Every structure is written in structure tokens, then in C-alpha cells.
Amino acid sequence: MIELVSAEGCITCDKCIEVCPTNVFDRAADGLPVVSRQSDCQTCFQCEANCPADALFVAPQTHPLPEGSPEHDEEHLRRTGLLGSYRREIGWGRGRTPGASRAIGPALSPTGPPLIS
Amino acid sequence: MTLTADVLVAGGGPAATWAALKAAEEGASVVLADKGYCGTSGATASVGTGVWYVPPEEKAREAAMASREALGGHLADRRWMARVLDETYERVNELAEAGRYPFPTGPDGTPLRNGLQGPEYMRRQRIRVKRAGVTILDHSPVTELLTAADGSVAGAAGYRRQAGRSFEVRAGAVVLATGGCAFLSKAFGCNVNTGDGALLAAETGAELSGMEFSNAYGIAPEHTSVTKTAFYNYATFYRAGGEVLEGAASQGGRSVIARTLLSEKVFCKLDQADDAAQRAMRLAQPNFFLPFDRLGINPFTDPFSVTLLAEGTVRGTGGIRIVDDGCATTVPGLYAAGDAATRELICGGFTGGGSHNAAWAISSGSWAGRSAARFARAVGRGRQVSAAGGAGLRPTGTSANVDVVEVIRTVQAEVLPYDKNYLRHGDVLRTALKELDAAWDSVRSGLHAEGAGLVPARQAAAMVAHARWMYTSALARDESRGMARRLDRPGLDPAQHHRITSGGLDEVWARPEEVTA
Numbered sequence A: 001m002i003e004l005v006s007a008e009g010c011i012t013c014d015k016c017i018e019v020c021p022t023n024v025f026d027r028a029a030d031g032l033p034v035v036s037r038q039s040d041c042q043t044c045f046q047c048e049a050n051c052p053a054d055a056l057f058v059a060p061q062t063h064p065l066p067e068g069s070p071e072h073d074e075e076h077l078r079r080t081g082l083l084g085s086y087r088r089e090i091g092w093g094r095g096r097t098p099g100a101s102r103a104i105g106p107a108l109s110p111t112g113p114p115l116i117s
Numbered sequence B: 001m002t003l004t005a006d007v008l009v010a011g012g013g014p015a016a017t018w019a020a021l022k023a024a025e026e027g028a029s030v031v032l033a034d035k036g037y038c039g040t041s042g043a044t045a046s047v048g049t050g051v052w053y054v055p056p057e058e059k060a061r062e063a064a065m066a067s068r069e070a071l072g073g074h075l076a077d078r079r080w081m082a083r084v085l086d087e088t089y090e091r092v093n094e095l096a097e098a099g100r101y102p103f104p105t106g107p108d109g110t111p112l113r114n115g116l117q118g119p120e121y122m123r124r125q126r127i128r129v130k131r132a133g134v135t136i137l138d139h140s141p142v143t144e145l146l147t148a149a150d151g152s153v154a155g156a157a158g159y160r161r162q163a164g165r166s167f168e169v170r171a172g173a174v175v176l177a178t179g180g181c182a183f184l185s186k187a188f189g190c191n192v193n194t195g196d197g198a199l200l201a202a203e204t205g206a207e208l209s210g211m212e213f214s215n216a217y218g219i220a221p222e223h224t225s226v227t228k229t230a231f232y233n234y235a236t237f238y239r240a241g242g243e244v245l246e247g248a249a250s251q252g253g254r255s256v257i258a259r260t261l262l263s264e265k266v267f268c269k270l271d272q273a274d275d276a277a278q279r280a281m282r283l284a285q286p287n288f289f290l291p292f293d294r295l296g297i298n299p300f301t302d303p304f305s306v307t308l309l310a311e312g313t314v315r316g317t318g319g320i321r322i323v324d325d326g327c328a329t330t331v332p333g334l335y336a337a338g339d340a341a342t343r344e345l346i347c348g349g350f351t352g353g354g355s356h357n358a359a360w361a362i363s364s365g366s367w368a369g370r371s372a373a374r375f376a377r378a379v380g381r382g383r384q385v386s387a388a389g390g391a392g393l394r395p396t397g398t399s400a401n402v403d404v405v406e407v408i409r410t411v412q413a414e415v416l417p418y419d420k421n422y423l424r425h426g427d428v429l430r431t432a433l434k435e436l437d438a439a440w441d442s443v444r445s446g447l448h449a450e451g452a453g454l455v456p457a458r459q460a461a462a463m464v465a466h467a468r469w470m471y472t473s474a475l476a477r478d479e480s481r482g483m484a485r486r487l488d489r490p491g492l493d494p495a496q497h498h499r500i501t502s503g504g505l506d507e508v509w510a511r512p513e514e515v516t517a
């Protein structure tokens, strides 16, 4: 679920509010997105993929994490390289190559083509 | 807010975007209304899919068609398979050329086009739809259809949840591309898929087909959402003590996992993948690795516990019944595409791991969009309309006090458990159906929602309806065929080589339908 919105990193572009398929965010008076309906989060990582500032973190768990979890610690997420990692891997963001163009996976059968998704 | 258009497309995934593109190409004015955000919403946008993309060479096409006939219980139709292979091939090439999707190139220089990364594919589809002049309404779930005096479909109404107001689109024809139904199981990208299209269609008298093929379950690391399953072909499954779980496999042994999960945890390691495969897997499916990397698990060496999440008709094959080559339903002016429609025509009663769903979404979307545009041109504008929605909107009784959250919990209790929906037994299905019928009666008579509350109320009603068509059809199929297996009716009965059509709301029915070529 969505576990972190970095007030420091966010450039208040509204992108996450717009793209979240299940409408989890609202915009606060100061322009920052707030997680108003975390229980509606479907853990799809779309907000993170679309955040131009790497200011969001979606934990893989489909239940909310307890307060004080490392997933709420921006510094930790930055240090471990997790913040912004999905975006990096799919090659989104200025100067990056779309991951789709190098997505050549293994073939699941000896005669089959390589998986590319 | 009231808009007028030739064609209204409900949905925002692949089927909807192809429908919108092709309707616009036909010269129609098009509105696309998505519950979420067109570009990120729906199964494909988060998941990515293999695509049934087969070059037009006789041998390859023949092999592609033959490979799945038995798995699907011989309910598919060769003519439809051939059409879908043709259409998908052309559309995927269009996506490469006009859409500039960055397909990879194989080591020998050949372009590879048999799969699509979800986020990349759907962001490009959004751009293309916008460029085609389509009006996109995001965060605008459609909640009911509008019909003209002669019963034909003439638009839809819905609620714009970020703007906080209702909307209406008067249209000459409507394409339902709202996806399948995964019952809010949190399977990857699927919580927008609550079967709304099927309810809307049934309320205008449309029929469904293949609803017994609705018990798909995807493997995910426990407590996560990522149900991408291809790489579990490299897995060995274990019990807690470390011994191998005999018979368990992603393909052909998933029910063993389900049965075991009823009483104990199941663990897994992707220990069949060599170094080269491991590296390549990361490139092909970065989203598959999200849970592992974020939980600090090396899936190739560390055993991790797994779960199975219901994907219902998303990776099942049942949906709204199609009656012609343009994906018309039995109701004039109403078209269905993608997971909202039945996929039996090309894969019978089984799809898992098949690429057929993606090919179907592309092809059926394109056909539905084109034929809806032509239909709209013929009917013209300015028809009198009336609203067709029932459950949750216009209760038949006076008792109120129906709690939507409670209704959802009731449906989920009947469709998510492995020992009800996955490992099906006639007695269990009959008991479940009684509960679901009762839930429908209370929703139909007492649930009345307005404004923002309309959306969850209609989702709840849609899920109850979906579950009843599923189990009624599962009981009507008194054998095991495709994914519709019954513990009490093992084995295929040649006498039941037919499809099962279903429908109805207050009275749900199912009848056999001949497989035509």
C-alpha cells in the first residue's frame, strides 16, 4: 500500500492524485497529496511510477504497516535505493531508456519466443 | 453535466482505448468514461501482458490455434481464432508504428512483439486516444445505461467522483469495456474490475456466456498484490518443513497449492532458473520483482510463502454474450469488448498464461468501436431516453438499512475461498447460491444510494449479480470442462459439448447453447 508521501520531495504536480485508479489521494490546502483512503489502495505502484519527483513509496504489503516501519523512513528508502526504484527500472524519467525496449526475458519453452512482458 | 456523442465507451483499459480509437477513425464523436484513470487503470496497465501475436504463416497460425483447443474444452471457434490472430497482428504492428511502442529487438535483429509492458502500453494508448479527438472523462464510473423507447441503448449515466457530481452521456451506441470481475481481491491492478459492465448489460436484457469459467486464481507472494505467474514455471513448491509439495505447479498443479493452502502455508523458490534466466526475468518483468526487492527476499534462493488471489472473470473467460462479428450484444446499440465480454470464442473455457485475453481486448475493442460508430450513424440523435439501472439505485421495497460493506463481505465470503470457488462441488455451490440470492434480494429491495455512495453500491450489486451467474452456470455445467472443474462431476461429458448462456437479475437462468462455427 501507499506508505510514504515525501513533503520534501513533492513538487505538488497533482499527478498521483490524477492517476491513482482507486482515488486514494486528496489534495491538501498546501497542495500536497494526502492519503485519504489508504484502505482503497490496490498496491498497483502506478502513483510511484508516475511521480516525477520520486516522492512516493508503495510498500508491497496489501495491509497498512505499523507506525515507525522502515517503509515510512525516507532516509532509509533513499539509502537502500528503493525510493524511485520502480521508475528507474521501467526507464521512465528524463534521459532514461524505456525498459520496454530492453525487456527480453527467458523463453518458457525450448521452441517458444522470449517473454517480453 | 450532459454530453452528447455518437459513441460512448465505458472503461479505460486496452479494450476501451482500442474501441475509442477505431470509433474515432470511423468519424464518430467519442466520449470515453473510465472509473479510474485511462492509462493506469485496469488489469493490463499494472500487469502487462503476453500477446497472442503470431505472424501470418500457415504453420505457425495452425499451431497457435491447435495448442489450446483441448485445454479450453473444445468450446472455441476456429473462425474467431483466425480473425483475432489477423486483427491482433495488424493492431500490434500499428502500435509499433503509429503508436511508437518501443518493442525490443531480438539478438538476431528480429523485432519481438509478443508482449506489452503495462504502464508503457497504456500511457501510449492514452496519448493516442487524446490525439484522436476523444473526450476522456477520468474518475467517472458509469453507473447505469440509458435506453430509448424501443429498448436500444442510447447512452449512460455515471458519477464524477473527483468533481463530485453526476454526468450523463447521450450516445448513439455504447461499448462496454469495463473489464472482468475480481471481487476486490486486490489481485494486481484488478480492484477497479467489479463486473459493472455485466450488470449494466443485464439490466437492458443482454445475456452472458461462459460464466462458469470464472475461477481464475493468480499466485502472489503472501500479503502482496503481484499475481504475475509466468515465472512460477521456474518454481518448486515446498511445505513449511522444507519437503517438496508433490504435484504442486503453476501450470497443471495450481489446485494442489489451493488445497494445501486450506490447512497450511505453502512456500516457493524459483530454484529452476539459471543465472541467465534470472537476469533476463528482471528485464522482462520489473513489476514481478517489486515485492521481492522491497521485502528483501531473493526469490531464487530464499523460500517465500505464497497465496492465491481470485481473479474471477479477469483471467477466466466468461462475460457478456457476443452475437455478431462486430461484438454486438443481444441488445441493439450495445457492444461489449475485452474482459467484459466472453472470450470463449477464441479460448473456450480456459485462458491462464495464454496471451489470448490481451489479443481479445485489442481485437474485440477495435471491432466494437467500429461497429458502434456505424450503428450510431444510422440511429441519429435526439432520442427520448430513460434510465435502466435497478439495484442500488431504485429499490423495489421500503426497507432501508442495507450496508454496502456488509454486502461486499457476503459476496467475498462466497467467491474468494478456495474450497468454494476454486475446488468446486455441487453441494457447496448450491448453498453458496442461496446466500447470494438472499444478498441480491436485500440489495434489490432495500439498497438506495446517491452521489458518491452510488459507486460502491453499484459495485456491490454488480458483484452479487456476477457471483450468481457464475454459480448458476457452474451448476448447469454438470461435468468438468476447461477451468470449470467440479469435484462431484470429474471428467468431461461429451454430451455437454455446448456453451452455457445465462442472464436475469431477480430470476437468474442458464441454458445450453450450441457451439457454432
Ligand SMILES: Cc1cc2nc3c(=O)[nH]c(=O)nc-3n(C[C@H](O)[C@H](O)[C@H](O)COP(=O)(O)OP(=O)(O)OC[C@H]3O[C@@H](n4cnc5c(N)ncnc54)[C@H](O)[C@@H]3O)c2cc1C
Pocket: A021, B010, B011, B012, B013, B014, B015, B016, B033, B034, B035, B036, B037, B038, B041, B042, B043, B044, B045, B047, B048, B049, B050, B051, B052, B140, B141, B142, B143, B177, B178, B179, B180, B187, B188, B190, B192, B193, B194, B196, B197, B218, B226, B227, B228, B229, B311, B314, B315, B337, B338, B339, B340, B353, B354, B355, B356, B357, B358, B359, B361
Ligand atoms: C496478473 C495478471 C496477469 C495477466 N497476464 C496476461 C497475459 O500474460 N496475457 C493476456 O492475454 N492476458 C493477461 N491478463 C489478462 C489481461 O490483463 C486482461 O484480459 C486485459 O486487461 C483486459 O482488458 P480490458 O480492457 O478488458 O480490461 P482492464 O484492463 O481490466 O480495464 C478495465 C477498465 O474498465 C474500467 N472500469 C471498470 N468499471 C467501470 C465503470 N463502471 N465505468 C467506467 N469504467 C469502468 C477500469 O477502470 C479499467 O480502466 C492478466 C491479468 C492479470 C490480473
Ligand code: SF4
Pocket: A001, A002, A019, A020, A021, A022, A023, A024, A040, A041, A042, A043, A044, A045, A046, A047, A048, A058
Ligand atoms: S499504489 Fe495504486 S492504488 Fe495505491 S495509491 Fe498508488 S496508484 Fe493508488
Ligand code: SF4
Pocket: A005, A006, A009, A010, A011, A012, A013, A014, A015, A016, A017, A033, A050, A051, A052, A053, A054, A055, A056
Ligand atoms: S506525483 Fe509526486 S510530485 Fe506530483 S504531487 Fe504526487 S507526490 Fe507530489
